[in-house]
Amino acid sequence: MIEEFYNQIGGDYSKAISRMQNDERIQKYLKFFLMDESYNQLKTAIEANDCESAFRGAHTLKGVCQNMAFENLSKIVEQITEELRAKEFEKALATFPNVAEEYQKVIDGINEII
């Protein structure tokens, strides 16, 4: 079930299991992921044209995604993080819908299995 979820969202289940030991642990972290505020920080800051705050949100979200082995989401968040770090706000604005799309996939997937 968890493995299917990882396949479905473009994650790396084998990395996840090596880090978190077993499915129950992973499930616990998936719940934590739902509570994580970094995506909302990024979204709000993008809407408010706040590059600095958007960078911090993206940076945090990237770390979390990497730890969770959400590879697809990690990649796109990494891209927006670098754009924001370089203060290329226009580019980041164009990238954000892709972030939102991947993020939504993960959230929907989690909601299905817990």
Added chain:
Amino acid sequence: MEERDTLLIADDVMINRELLKDIFEGKYNILEASDGEEAIELLHKYKDKIALLFLDLVMPKKDGLEVMHYMSLNNMISTIPVIMITGEATVESDVKAYELGAADIIYKPFEPAVVTRRAKNIIELYQHRISIENELAIRTKELRESKRKIEQSNIFLTNALSSVVEFRSMESGEHIQRVKRLTRIMLRHWRALYGQKQFTDEQIELMVNASALHDVGKIAIPDNILLKPGRLTDEEYEEMKKHTIYGCQMLEHFKQEETEFYRYSYEICRYHHERYDGRGYPDGLSGEDIPIWAQVVSIVDVYDALVNKRVYKESFTPEETYRMIHRGDCGTFSPKLLKCFDDAKKDMIEATE
């Protein structure tokens, strides 16, 4: 010493903290901080319990750099290792973390096996170092104490030996103490005048102690010469002059090794009647061939003899004594030494009052 059995995890992202917590749960007590301020509070409260700090750089309120700064200011960097947690590996951020005193860096995502091993290594390294440093501090204190005791007994024995001579010469016993004081004054002025690199404080104290032995050879001079109230005949005077050599012979007898103290004692005994123009005794050394410590003791010895009453003469005032010495009434001294003698005048007079 209290055991350090606690890990502090400072990261604003709960998932990151939880991941680390899962790795170390059961092996350590875990403290968590979700921002820099909390981390600082916990560091302050548990500074003797924390074995390791996992520190995220980017955090609200106070960031990782500020936490490290607090630790530097409060002397925690050397006792609490910090493992920096970072999302990306750039040379700049790595260098910066190490410059601030981080013990190691780990990158997200965490690999439990790697994190565990690194944490274990670093904790062991720091605890080993702390215990060695404690041990060293204790040993250093013991060493310093025993060195102080040895120095004390060295001073005691030197004083005892030199007062034997004074006792026999029927002198008051204060000459030796005054020579020591005046020698110290002159050497300090010499150093102030001609450069700090001349001698260390420790060397000055060795010379001061050695100065007590300058006349130790007089113990070998027969009573009829040593205690004669009137003027000595030429023959008697020649014998009297040998106290410089007798002193050295005695020192050679009980020498154990060629220490700095031995060298100063020997040279002071032998050369404290040499004169700058080569007209002193026993070897007729001249100029800078006479070691400075022997030059200092020679002028101090003359000065103290003049300002105090002896069996064979009345005393002079310090002013008169200064004039006599400058005039060369008691032999020639080096211009550098006389300059130092003038420089030290106020202190010299105070010390003899």
